[in-house]
Amino acid sequence: MAETTSRTLELLNLLQTHRQWAGSELAERLGVTERTLRRDIERLRELGYRVVAARGVQGGYRLEAGSQLPPLLLSNDEAVTMAIGLRLAATQGLVDGALTTQTALAKFEQVLPAAVRERVNALAASITPETPRGGPVEGELLGQLALACRDHERIRFAYVAAGGAETNRVVEPHSLVTARRSWFLVCFDLQRDDWRTFRVDRLTNFFATRVHFEPRELPAPDAATFVERNAQSFARRYHADVLLQVSLARFTELFGHWATGARVDSGRPTHTIWPIAAETMETLVSTLTWIPPSIRYTVRAEPELLEFMRGTAHRVVEAVAE
Template sequence: MSARKDMPGRLLRLLSLLQSRREWSGHELADRLGVTERTVRRDVERLRALDYPVTGTTGTTGGYRLGPGTRLPPLLLDDDEAVAVAVGLVGAPGGGVSGLADSSMSALAKLEQVLPARLRPQLAAVGSAAEAIPRPGVPQVDPSVLAVLARCCRNHEIVAFDYHGRQRGTTRRRVEPHQLLTLAGRWYLIAFDPERDDWRIFRVDRISSAGPALHRFTPRVLDGPSYLLESFVSAQYEHSLELTVEASADAVTSTFEGLVRGVVEPLGPSSCTVRFSADSPALLLTQVAAVAALGPFTVDRASPETAALVRDAGQRLAEAFAPVPGGH
């Protein structure tokens, strides 16, 4: 196929590349598209003629960048369809489908970047649609905040925001965003805080007034999911519980769900100890029930509120399922 015949498809690929990253050099684009840099320059001019605001700079550090557009990219979406796509992208990672978290946030960042100004207030209001079927007990996040954080993660831009902490009140933070993650229906931002010279975890539902600080940073290496889970495991909460279980460490670990992650120490092939800590005794009750289904266990230590809750719940369950005299 000649280069001229392939031009429509190549323009779409070029547009997709420009949307996927903040800036590309002419050499990088030519390599990705399999054409010369001269052809890239011509294709960029064609996109500009179609009203796509592609900016370019010359020199050794020059490159091409796609700015906010006056119309949507060639998906031919109308206004309502664009907002519907945003709703789907925000909710996709919580749908339990593997592999959607990163791709949906990348797509949301692309959409937010090229969305016409008239639609951005609607994107900010997407959260009201998500409230139609909320997950009980899980706070809702502002989708416009998610979009800003996703874009800053992708572009390696420092982001500033107000953080409403539980103990310190509201503070203004300025961090290097690394990754957005979901766990048990909650959104978390993993970021490096230069002021504290350490990694930090921020709940996105406590973030407001987020915006890029217009400064780039060199990304640091971190396994975000492992760091988040290990943080929950090592955290010390008010309520705690320690059990010795006649089951393998792997079997006990398989019962962990949501925010409660136990510390398991094998005692042998078919026994182990497990320590739980949570900010609510009700969360520990759920874990006790899951462990009890594996086999016999003993309680080695429990906070008073947790012990009382588990004991009362156990008595009620025993009474409810006690055999009826004379029954069959």
């Protein structure tokens, strides 16, 4: 009996780690006849596993989703990974994430061997996840988006931008990425005819169109890199040109790598144009304080930014006035 149970568990492990197995290959792996294999398959079905058999040259056995959740068979390393993943899920901004993961984790860790549980606790103690920003994300919505990415299905949704403007989008989803304490959807925006990223917590009215598409080539090595590039581009939303009355050579000598992007002013070889950018106007203004008092300069920027600079300068003068 013990040998049969052990073999059945080994069979389950094989079915979980491969899309489809030929019957002869499974029987050879288990060291049994194909008749014994069929009996073991029936035992798994009785336990609630939906094992489908297909005839023919391309046939074999495969494990499919059923109507209820049967027991899972995990290796020690897989169990550790799953337990750590559950603990991190509570911090990723999911709706009811903390409660759901705590109950799931309690059930899961209850059956872990002591040595495996010790590894989980040691790893969890050394991990400090970032606190999510923005609004909570529905787990169901993440699941729907993930399926649309997997199945290459066009979707529609409403999106609220950072400034409050709401638009309706039709996109071809590519990937879901967690970055900068938020969930992002990487997709090709059909209305903009370009690749875009959308914060999932700002996405509503999801609708699956059932229209499938041929995947496009992402203009980046991977989705995480694409999200980071977009985030960096957005982070530098305020720009200005600083016109310095100093040669480019002298400016480079003074500022080193911070002079990257600086260029000679057209028609005035003794003057330098230094482009600067920052996420906030406050940060951009603080950049100017690094310019030595001996160098005269002027700033070219959008009226809003220039007005902010004037106001800041006025407050500073008032603050230090006797």
